[in-house]
Amino acid sequence: MPVPLSAPRRGLLDGLGAGRLDAWAAYDLADATGSDLARLMAAAGELRDAGKGRTVTYSRKVFIPLTNLCRDSCGYCTFAKHPNDPGARTMTPPQVLAVARAGAAAGCKEALFSLGDKPELRYGSHRAWLAERGYPSTIAYLRDMCALVLAETGLLPHANPGALSGEEIRLLRPVNLSMGMMLESLSERLLEAGQAHAGCPDKAPAVRLGTIEDAGRERVAFTTGILIGIGETPRERIDALLAIRELHERYGHVQEVIIQNFRAKADTRFRSRGEPGAVEMARTIALARLLLGPEMNIQAPPNLTPDAYQFYLLAGINDWGGVSPVTHDFINPEKPWPQIVELRQASEEAGFELRERLALYPEYVRRAEFLPEGLRGRVDSLVDDRGLVRGEAERW
Numbered sequence: 001m002p003v004p005l006s007a008p009r010r011g012l013l014d015g016l017g018a019g020r021l022d023a024w025a026a027y028d029l030a031d032a033t034g035s036d037l038a039r040l041m042a043a044a045g046e047l048r049d050a051g052k053g054r055t056v057t058y059s060r061k062v063f064i065p066l067t068n069l070c071r072d073s074c075g076y077c078t079f080a081k082h083p084n085d086p087g088a089r090t091m092t093p094p095q096v097l098a099v100a101r102a103g104a105a106a107g108c109k110e111a112l113f114s115l116g117d118k119p120e121l122r123y124g125s126h127r128a129w130l131a132e133r134g135y136p137s138t139i140a141y142l143r144d145m146c147a148l149v150l151a152e153t154g155l156l157p158h159a160n161p162g163a164l165s166g167e168e169i170r171l172l173r174p175v176n177l178s179m180g181m182m183l184e185s186l187s188e189r190l191l192e193a194g195q196a197h198a199g200c201p202d203k204a205p206a207v208r209l210g211t212i213e214d215a216g217r218e219r220v221a222f223t224t225g226i227l228i229g230i231g232e233t234p235r236e237r238i239d240a241l242l243a244i245r246e247l248h249e250r251y252g253h254v255q256e257v258i259i260q261n262f263r264a265k266a267d268t269r270f271r272s273r274g275e276p277g278a279v280e281m282a283r284t285i286a287l288a289r290l291l292l293g294p295e296m297n298i299q300a301p302p303n304l305t306p307d308a309y310q311f312y313l314l315a316g317i318n319d320w321g322g323v324s325p326v327t328h329d330f331i332n333p334e335k336p337w338p339q340i341v342e343l344r345q346a347s348e349e350a351g352f353e354l355r356e357r358l359a360l361y362p363e364y365v366r367r368a369e370f371l372p373e374g375l376r377g378r379v380d381s382l383v384d385d386r387g388l389v390r391g392e393a394e395r396w
């Protein structure tokens with residue numbers, strides 16, 4: 001038997017899509033289930049269609065885990081290793097080039113450099129490794145590896161090295177098509193003992209917001225997002241999305257917002273934590289769409305919930321993120337990326353065209369202030385008049 005909606009919530013749901021959702025309306029919908037959730041998702045889907053049409057994008061990338069040393073200790077992380085761990089590794093230039101060349105041969109356009117945050121501040125052995133090669137910091141080494149990959153393979157780097165200062169962003173900018181760092185959460189509670197970000201100076205909300213703001217000042221197209229299920233409340237998720245919205249309204253540089261779900265991994269402090277389900281993800285995606293508007297690019301990683309492809313599309317995403325034909329997801333190694341044909345099929349069955357994009361979204365490709373001068377020729381050679389990759393090669 002149908003359950004009647006309360007009058008305020010009915011009014012709220014009826015008005016969705018008419019304009020930008022405000023904070024209090026979002027708080028009110030933060031626990032929507034059943035028919036409320038269905039209407040929330042329908043409104044978000046309509047808003048996505050209004051801004052993005054029925055095209056869903058992905059970036060063909062190769063993943064370069066430059067170093068898995070990190071000064072932070074996130075409760076859910078299996079990527080970071082102690083220098084004494086047999087799996088600890090900082091890639092040498094030949095190793096970086098070998099991975100990049102394999103990616104270029106497989107038709108990738110993006111080199112995603114993902115690495116731990118400022119390991120030299122914690123580990124003397126890493127400081128010495130860098131010093132032997134003439135580098136004062138991991139970021140300086142990263143800059144040269146981005147330049148090397150760009151020069152030798154034509155892959156376009158997207159650096160994801162954690163929190164950055166304005167000076168570090170300026171150093172990386174000429175050799176990066178875009179950059180990224182997940183905001184994850186704005187909750188200070190998560191820094192407390194036993195919480196997800198205990199022992200993680202780079203996860204302090206003010207530090208994360210500072211990096212996103214500095215990227216805006218430096219005119220870097222920036223990818224960020226939230227990680228759900230790490231101890232934050234639904235309201236705190238909304239606060240994080242609102243903070244991203246506010247920075248984007250000020251600088252116009254947030255090219256993409258990722259809604260990522262926590263997955264419990266065996267050898268972590270958070271191995272027994274419950275994982276957010278597909279409904280929670282869909283609700284968060286829909287709220288993100290309604291808070292951030294029709295033009296924002298909203299992504300959910302397809303490899304972390306393979307059964308939910310179409311559910312996420314219904315909830316308002318328009319991008320699947322980076323998908324790699326040649327490297328594992330080093331952050332979630334137990335979750336392989338889907339084959340592109342599988343993504344295409346799921347997208348088409350839901351009524352969407354799947355298109356490849358660069359690490360720079362189409363709306364930024366034609367905005368000169370966001371395109372580093374030295375990368376312009378390479379970008380122009382790759383995109384069509386929509387700013388999407390022309391002549392996608394099917395090599396999967």
Ligand code: SF4
Nearest residue numbers: 070072073074077080
């Ligand atoms: S999630 Fe990132 S910042 Fe946290 S420990 Fe792992 S590598 Fe370091």
